[in-house]
Each structure stands twice: as structure tokens, then as C-alpha cells.
Amino acid sequence: MKFELEKAIEILAQTPATVTTLLSSLSEDWTKTGGDQARWEAFDVVGHYIHGEETDWIPRARIILAQGENLTFVPFDRVAQFERSKGKTLAELLETFAELRRKNIETLRSWNLTEEQLKLKGIHPELGEVDLEQLLATWVVHDLNHIRQIVEALARKYSENVGVWKEYLSILK
Amino acid sequence: MKFELEKAIEILAQTPATVTTLLSSLSEDWTKTGGDQARWEAFDVVGHYIHGEETDWIPRARIILAQGENLTFVPFDRVAQFERSKGKTLAELLETFAELRRKNIETLRSWNLTEEQLKLKGIHPELGEVDLEQLLATWVVHDLNHIRQIVEALARKYSENVGVWKEYLSILK
Numbered sequence: 273m274k275f276e277l278e279k280a281i282e283i284l285a286q287t288p289a290t291v292t293t294l295l296s297s298l299s300e301d302w303t304k305t306g307g308d309q310a311r312w313e314a315f316d317v318v319g320h321y322i323h324g325e326e327t328d329w330i331p332r333a334r335i336i337l338a339q340g341e342n343l344t345f346v347p348f349d350r351v352a353q354f355e356r357s358k359g360k361t362l363a364e365l366l367e368t369f370a371e372l373r374r375k376n377i378e379t380l381r382s383w384n385l386t387e388e389q390l391k392l393k394g395i396h397p398e399l400g401e402v403d404l405e406q407l408l409a410t411w412v413v414h415d416l417n418h419i420r421q422i423v424e425a426l427a428r429k430y431s432e433n434v435g436v437w438k439e440y441l442s443i444l445k
Numbered sequence: 446m447k448f449e450l451e452k453a454i455e456i457l458a459q460t461p462a463t464v465t466t467l468l469s470s471l472s473e474d475w476t477k478t479g480g481d482q483a484r485w486e487a488f489d490v491v492g493h494y495i496h497g498e499e500t501d502w503i504p505r506a507r508i509i510l511a512q513g514e515n516l517t518f519v520p521f522d523r524v525a526q527f528e529r530s531k532g533k534t535l536a537e538l539l540e541t542f543a544e545l546r547r548k549n550i551e552t553l554r555s556w557n558l559t560e561e562q563l564k565l566k567g568i569h570p571e572l573g574e575v576d577l578e579q580l581l582a583t584w585v586v587h588d589l590n591h592i593r594q595i596v597e598a599l600a601r602k603y604s605e606n607v608g609v610w611k612e613y614l615s616i617l618k
Contacts, residue, residue, distance in 0.1 A: 273474060273475075273602040273603065273606070275603070275606045279472055279474060279475070282470060282471050282472060282475065283471070283475070283599065285470065286466060286467055286470055286471070289466045290463055290466045290467040293459060293462045293463045293466045294459055294463040294592075297455060297458065297459055298455050298456070298459070299452055299455060301446060301452060302446075302452070302455065302456070396609070396610075399609040399610065399612065399613075400609065401609075402608055402609060402610065403608070405606065406606065406607055406608035406609070406610060409603045409606035409607045409608075409610075410607045410608075410610040410614070412600075412603055413600045413603050413604075413607055413610075413614050413616060413617065414614065416596040416597075416599050416600040416616055417596075417600065417614050417615060417616040419467075419592070419596045420593050420596045420597065420600075420616050423589040423590075423592045423593045423596075424589075424593065426456065426589050427585075427586045427589040427590065427593075429446040430446065430448070430582045430585055430586050431586075433446070433448045433578065433579065433582035434579055434582045434583045434586055435575055435576070435579035435582075435583075436569070436572040436573065436574075436575060436579070437569075437572065437575065437579060437582075437583040437586075439572065440572075441583070441586050441587065441590050442590060443586065443589055443590040443593050444586065
């Protein structure tokens with residue numbers, strides 16, 4: 273599908289509301305962190321979204337748009353939320369995420385990006401040269417990737433309860 | 446996690462609202478069917494949820510609860526939606542799904558199931574003996590499985606747009 277900013281924003285705009293609808297009426301048994309960086313629960317994923325809003329997508333877009341001397345992005349800490357979310361409730365995290373995302377979409381829209389700007393380059397510290405359009409498309413897919421991770425974490429709780437049906441449920445594999 | 450009916454219902458109750466929040470503000474480019482039974486789009490998944498509400502979960506629970514002569518479930522048609530959703534809009538399907546689910550949860554609650562009833566058996570046409578608790582746990586995981594399928598279908602649209610980031614995005618693999 274051709275990249276169009278407004279269509280990318282359609283996905284970016286729904287994510288906090290979707291994740292809130294998915295999680296906010298669930299008991300903590302479904303969502304609470306286990307503190308295990310190798311096995312994220314829903315709580316951990318929401319903290320990760322927040323850290324991305326603060327340090328990843330818009331800051332990296334700014335580096336690209338500025339086209340300054342150093343085009344290399346600051347490495348992103350993928351497990352920062354295990355410290356940063358401590359003591360917070362899931363409801364607080366969901367609100368923070370929604371507010372940060374709202375502001376970031378506002379910022380993104382305010383840039384009125386041209387086709388030329390979407391082709392400007394930056395340097396990913398591990399992957400090398402990337403452009404702004406790829407960064408924005410990745411933001412979109414990253415949102416979806418972590419909705420997927422949330423539903424996988426929820427499904428895992430019932431991995432034994434389903435009995436022989438496990439064979440049919442690809443999410444449990 | 447131990448199966449508790451009220452916690453299972455927490456997941457069952459949010460699914461139509463979550464899927465509606467996820468999809469209802471998206472352009473058709475993201476969601477429309479391609480008519481391909483091997484590659485479901487969001488539209489196809491919502492039709493599949495509807496068919497499950499009508500012919501799978503509650504009808505099978507009734508067979509188990511009745512404990513009649515024939516405990517074998519009617520086979521479920523997993524691709525019925527490719528015919529049945531024809532000519533409908535996604536918004537119509539989302540409304541139908543929400544309404545059917547609301548009624549089915551009402552039915553489920555009205556049974557006031559006991560621990561003994563949850564252990565009653567039925568016969569799956571392919572998998573063999575299953576019990577009511579497993580059927581209900583499978584309903585829950587099936588919901589999550591298809592939210593996962595929806596976000597995978599959406600992410601696929603940008604599988605090339607993300608450039609070298611593809612390597613980091615497990616949803617694209």
C-alpha cells in the first residue's frame with residue numbers, strides 16, 4: 273500500500289483508544305506485570321508505548337528533518353518501562369499514552385510534510401540509512417506489533433485451559 | 446490462570462468494542478476484503494466473529510448442557526463469512542457482532558453455571574472429548590487470536606514501507 277500520511281495517522285490515532293478499550297475493564301490477573309523482561313505482560317507493553325512517544329518516533333523525525341551534522345539516532349531502550357512504570361497503575365499509563373500520542377500527532381500534522389521531506393535520511397544506530405517515510409511507517413507497524421503482543425500475553429493465561437483446542441489456536445504457538 | 450467465568454466474560458465483553466475502536470475510523474484501504482480465503486483482511490475476520498456467535502460457541506454450549514443422546518457438535522464453517530458478509534459494510538458487521546455478543550453473554554450469564562456443569566462433556570467432530578470450561582476458554586482465546594489476525598492484516602499493508610526496520614518487526618514475519 274502506498275504510504276500516505278493521513279492513512280498512517282488513522283492507525284496512530286486509534287491505538288491508545290483501542291488499547292484502552294481492550295484493557296481497562298480487565299482484572300489485574302490478566303494485565304499485571306510479572307517483571308520479566310523476556311515475557312512482557314499488557315502493563316509492560318503500555319509502558320513501552322509511552323517510552324516510544326517520549327524518546328523514539330518524534331525525536332527521530334526531528335533529527336531527520338533538521339538535517340544537522342549528526343544524523344544518527346539515539347539508541348532506543350526497549351526495556352526502559354520495567355523501571356519507569358514502577359508504582360504506576362495501568363489506568364495511569366493508558367492516560368499518559370493517550371495524551372502523549374495526541375500531542376505527537378498534533379506535532380506531526382503541524383509539520384505539513386512534503387514528499388521531499390519524507391525522503392530525507394537519518395542513520396539508525398544498528399540498521400544504517402533510513403528515511404522519514406520508513407520511520408513513520410515503522411511507527412504504524414510498531415503500534416500494531418504491540419497490540420499483537422498484548423493479545424498474545426492475554427491468550428497465554430489460558431494456554432492450558434483450552435485443552436485439545438490448543439492445536440487450532442495459532443496464538444498459543 | 447484458573448478459569449473463572451466472570452474473568453472469561455471480561456475478555457468476551459470487550460472484543461466487539463475493541464475491534465470497533467480499532468477499525469471504525471480506518472479507510473477501506475486498510476480493512477476491505479480481498480475475497481481471498483487464505484489471506485483474511487479485517488472485514489473477513491469480523492464476519493467470522495459473527496458466524497461464531499451464531500453457530501459455534503453458544504450452540505455448542507447448549508449441546509453440552511443438554512447432555513442429550515448426540516453430544517457431537519455440528520462442524521463449524523470457518524470461511525462462511527466470504528459468502529455471508531457479501532454486500533455488507535464493515536460498520537454493519539461491527540454492529541451485528543456487538544449485538545450478537547451482547548445477547549450471547551446475557552445467555553451465558555443466565556445459565557448461572559456451576560463447577561459441575563463446567564465439567565460436562567461434549568464431542569468435537571475432529572478433536573474428540575472436550576468439556577464446557579474448555580469450550581468457554583477457547584471462545585476467549587479465539588477472540589484474542591482474531592484480534593491478532595486483524596492487526597497482522599493491517600501491518601502487512603506496510604510490510605515494504607518500513608524498509609530495513611522489517612527485521613525488528615516480528616509481526617511482519
